[in-house]
Amino acid sequence: xxxxxxxxxxxxxxxxxxxxxxxxxxxxxxxxxxxxxxxxxxxxxxxxxxxxxxxxxxxxxxxxxxxxxxxxxxxxxxxxxxxxxxxxxxxxxxxxxxxxxxxxxxxxxxxxxxxxxxxxxxxxxxxxxxxxxxxxxxxxxxxxxxxxxxxxxxxxxxxxxxxxxxxxxxxxxxxxxxxxxxxxxxxxxxxxxxxxxxxxxxxxxxxxxxxxxxxxxxxxxxxxxxxxxxxxxxxxxxxxxxxxxxxxxxxxxxxxxxxxxxxxxx
Amino acid sequence: xxxxxxxxxxxxxxxxxxxxxxxxxxxxxxxxxxxxxxxxxxxxxxxxxxxxxxxxxxxxxxxxxxxxxxxxxxxxxxxxxxxxxxxxxxxxxxxxxxxxxxxxxxxxxxxxxxxxxxxxxxxxxxxxxxxxxxxxxxxxxxxxxxxxxxxxxxxxxxxxx
Numbered sequence: 001x002x003x004x005x006x007x008x009x010x011x012x013x014x015x016x017x018x019x020x021x022x023x024x025x026x027x028x029x030x031x032x033x034x035x036x037x038x039x040x041x042x043x044x045x046x047x048x049x050x051x052x053x054x055x056x057x058x059x060x061x062x063x064x065x066x067x068x069x070x071x072x073x074x075x076x077x078x079x080x081x082x083x084x085x086x087x088x089x090x091x092x093x094x095x096x097x098x099x100x101x102x103x104x105x106x107x108x109x110x111x112x113x114x115x116x117x118x119x120x121x122x123x124x125x126x127x128x129x130x131x132x133x134x135x136x137x138x139x140x141x142x143x144x145x146x147x148x149x150x151x152x153x154x155x156x157x158x159x160x161x162x163x164x165x166x167x168x169x170x171x172x173x174x175x176x177x178x179x180x181x182x183x184x185x186x187x188x189x190x191x192x193x194x195x196x197x198x199x200x201x202x203x204x205x206x207x208x209x210x211x212x213x214x215x216x217x218x219x220x221x222x223x224x225x226x227x228x229x230x231x232x233x234x235x236x237x238x239x240x241x242x243x244x245x246x247x248x249x250x251x252x253x254x255x256x257x258x259x260x261x262x263x264x265x266x
Numbered sequence: 267x268x269x270x271x272x273x274x275x276x277x278x279x280x281x282x283x284x285x286x287x288x289x290x291x292x293x294x295x296x297x298x299x300x301x302x303x304x305x306x307x308x309x310x311x312x313x314x315x316x317x318x319x320x321x322x323x324x325x326x327x328x329x330x331x332x333x334x335x336x337x338x339x340x341x342x343x344x345x346x347x348x349x350x351x352x353x354x355x356x357x358x359x360x361x362x363x364x365x366x367x368x369x370x371x372x373x374x375x376x377x378x379x380x381x382x383x384x385x386x387x388x389x390x391x392x393x394x395x396x397x398x399x400x401x402x403x404x405x406x407x408x409x410x411x412x413x414x415x416x417x418x419x420x421x422x423x424x425x426x427x
Contacts, residue, residue, distance in 0.1 A: 159283025
């Protein structure tokens with residue numbers, strides 16, 4: 001009986017801890033937003049973070065995009081040609097990349113490539129008491145460390161997603177047109193006929209901005225909230241990747257419901 | 267790493283990122299096409315639009331000259347009113363016939379325009395008077411079967427009596 005009570009107590013304590021963490025995260029998010037002007041005033045700091053989050057993710061994003069596009073080209077053609085719709089390959093590849101795969105896969109890669117790095121960096125700063133030292137020197141770590149990293153991620157993410165989609169379309173073009181032999185004009189023409197800048201491409205961009213905000217917030221928050229030990233930082237990094245990825249997938253579903261519900265055409 | 271090097275790389279990154287967005291907009295999407303070109307609107311009433319969808323192409327002699335912009339039901343005579351957004355470059359005469367067609371058996375539904383000979387042209391907001399509704403395959407098959415059933419007993423050889 002006592003073990004049951006202990007179990008219940010543990011569940012309750014865990015729930016309370018999780019809820020108060022959500023509250024802290026929300027407070028932290030507002031604090032980051034309030035410190036945004038300070039981060040933008042020293043744009044160099046943000047540019048540096050765009051370098052670390054965006055530029056260094058370029059290679060992995062572009063190569064993955066190319067391969068995802070090539071696989072989509074092969075698999076899509078294989079299925080479409082059974083229904084005599086091989087000409088629709090461009091539509092299939094373009095829509096799936098622009099609407100879903102570009103933002104989502106780029107977001108997942110971004111969470112593991114850049115998000116984990118941000119968490120580890122801030123967590124280690126906390127562990128080695130650099131954040132406390134900054135506060136001692138009357139430098140607000142939120143303005144100096146957290147906000148630039150957050151905005152660096154938010155700015156990088158849509159650009160990376162767009163690059164991913166563009167490379168994917170290029171990869172599908174290589175496989176579909178160059179290797180399989182779908183007609184060049186049909187490929188691009190059908191794609192352009194069924195993909196609109198508004199709402200398809202813009203919705204993809206909105207998605208990637210939302211994912212960028214979610215992953216960046218989770219990354220800086222987990223770093224800032226990490227236990228100041230070696231295990232604490234490693235656990236926080238893991239939580240960033242897992243939580244960031246799950247957040248992307250869940251948000252993707254919610255956004256898709258809002259964006260594409262009742263969209264008559266396509 | 268030096269500040270100027272970082273700036274250079276961030277600049278390159280932002281540039282190719284925006285280039286990718288422009289590529290998606292122009293080459294993958296169709297931002298550069300009809301939307302931005304000068305256009306005018308035409309209305310056409312149909313008894314039945316079948317599977318016509320928004321943004322379906324409007325074709326004359328197979329060339330896309332416009333898109334379906336709006337579809338609604340006229341509450342008075344229960345006819346479908348389709349608003350077409352036409353490319354300004356192409357003008358059509360008053361007696362043009364609009365028909366709802368399907369490319370192939372399973373292909374997309376589009377509106378075909380057959381130009382007439384009237385010298386006066388349709389203006390912005392004009393109405394295409396002559397229209398031909400979509401052929402609904404189920405109705406056609408139903409009619410065919412009904413006809414067959416109606417004529418069968420009389421002509422069937424070996425029928426009793």
